[in-house]
Amino acid sequence: MDAKPHATGAVRPGGRTARTRAAVLAATREELEAGGYAGLTLEKVAERSGVHLATLYRRWRTVEGLVVDLLGEMGKTEIPIPDTGSLKDDLRALALDIAALYRQPRTRALVEGVVAAAVRSPEASTAWATVIAERNRLASRIVERAVGRGELPPGTDGIAVTSAVGAPLYYRLLVARGPVDDEIAESAAAAAYAAALSGVFTPGDSPGPP
Amino acid sequence: MDAKPHATGAVRPGGRTARTRAAVLAATREELEAGGYAGLTLEKVAERSGVHLATLYRRWRTVEGLVVDLLGEMGKTEIPIPDTGSLKDDLRALALDIAALYRQPRTRALVEGVVAAAVRSPEASTAWATVIAERNRLASRIVERAVGRGELPPGTDGIAVTSAVGAPLYYRLLVARGPVDDEIAESAAAAAYAAALSGVFTPGDSPGPP
Known part of the structure; x- marks a missing residue:
């Protein structure tokens, strides 16, 4: 069983990074299914995934x-x-x-x-x-x-x-x-x-x- | 030897079509060399080749x-x-x-x-x-x-x-x-x-x- 993260949000960086990526990729897939490639924007993925837009720009850029x-x-x-x-x-x-x-x-x-x-x-x-x-x-x-x-x-x-x-x-x-x-x-x-x-x-x- | 076209410009359609295409493709190549793919337009090719823009739109469209x-x-x-x-x-x-x-x-x-x-x-x-x-x-x-x-x-x-x-x-x-x-x-x-x-x-x- 995984150790429970502290209430302050201090989780293992690898774990948080992996979870962020999973959330972002899932949201990307859902956005693609909803609106196709042409309609995809970082903003929509940020909104759907709950991940900060700045994080998306920093890690995926486009x-x-x-x-x-x-x-x-x-x-x-x-x-x-x-x-x-x-x-x-x-x-x-x-x-x-x-x-x-x-x-x-x-x-x-x-x-x-x-x-x-x-x-x-x-x-x-x-x-x-x-x-x-x-x-x-x-x-x-x-x-x-x-x-x-x-x-x-x-x-x-x-x-x-x-x-x-x-x-x-x-x-x-x-x-x-x-x-x-x-x-x-x-x-x-x-x-x-x-x-x-x-x-x-x-x-x-x-x-x-x- | 090919029959000489009438002075009225009545050449064999195949011959004229082939010459038009050769002129247009040569102009396309020159325009690409001058300005690259991003700068290419039908207008520029029309101007350089002397072929009507309408002909380019009709035959090549884009x-x-x-x-x-x-x-x-x-x-x-x-x-x-x-x-x-x-x-x-x-x-x-x-x-x-x-x-x-x-x-x-x-x-x-x-x-x-x-x-x-x-x-x-x-x-x-x-x-x-x-x-x-x-x-x-x-x-x-x-x-x-x-x-x-x-x-x-x-x-x-x-x-x-x-x-x-x-x-x-x-x-x-x-x-x-x-x-x-x-x-x-x-x-x-x-x-x-x-x-x-x-x-x-x-x-x-x-x-x-x-």
Whole structure:
């Protein structure tokens, strides 16, 4: 059981920070559901969450900062890192989960909005790239485990493999502008698997830093 | 030799249309070089090209329409469809040419601007998707020739293969927000090649329409 905070409000900083973030992201999600991306403002999120506007400006700076943080959190909770015991099945599960998330019109609109924001704003660009890098870092556990089982050669670049799974889905969404369906997910996973097995993501001379 | 147009200005419509488009795209490029994407307007392009503003509104509708048309034209002239006699080398040359084009900061800014516009505007989205589809259709000749040489099984989906070459480059540009360098181009080409050889892009039961 957690220690009860003092009546003066002296809670552990980590705990309060985490609770503030949870409240803000929940409010962001509710505001998006109520008014869409176009209607989102820091003021509305402050009002709904009960968090000071100054805190929002300081920690998230912009609407895009909020949405990127929300997308990162959605990725963590809704795209679990699979561990089926087989690289092929892990990549397939990962691709299908990404596709299922991005197939929802609301999530798709968020991703589109963040990509558009990243083009205009270096801050949004860095925040979005950081979320993607973190997601790829987490997912690259799949590749580490496959190397451990002897399915892939040592030195296989896990980030390259998981990026290869995601790339066709984002291409469909942002470039070809078509549906992110199970078919493209299966194809993306199978292509990344075949390429990884053939050694494309295993640099010959320089395995490079982890 | 072409028939000389009448002095009344009665030229072949195709010829005049093509000349108008060439003048407008050249002016668009010059305006972009002078003032960047943010400063581009149909008025400026009309003035520089000597083409009536009404014509620009009718044919291109928006700045994004112009830029998408320009990108399509740049793709056609600057990304020639390679024919080296080997699928592996063709895909590599294609990927390196796309990367070389998108590595130029000016072109990168155009692509980013168009993707951001496609998110906001259904018209820009359709125009952009059409340009990409046309480019993939042209490039899929690479796959047809490889099937003809017996390098790939009949029924291999050429659009899927060329999309697989492009996807990691757009992912790098729009999602990971990193440099579109030769390394990612080589990796994208090698991965698409390995996946195509392994039959990922050859639907088993339904080869589907061409």
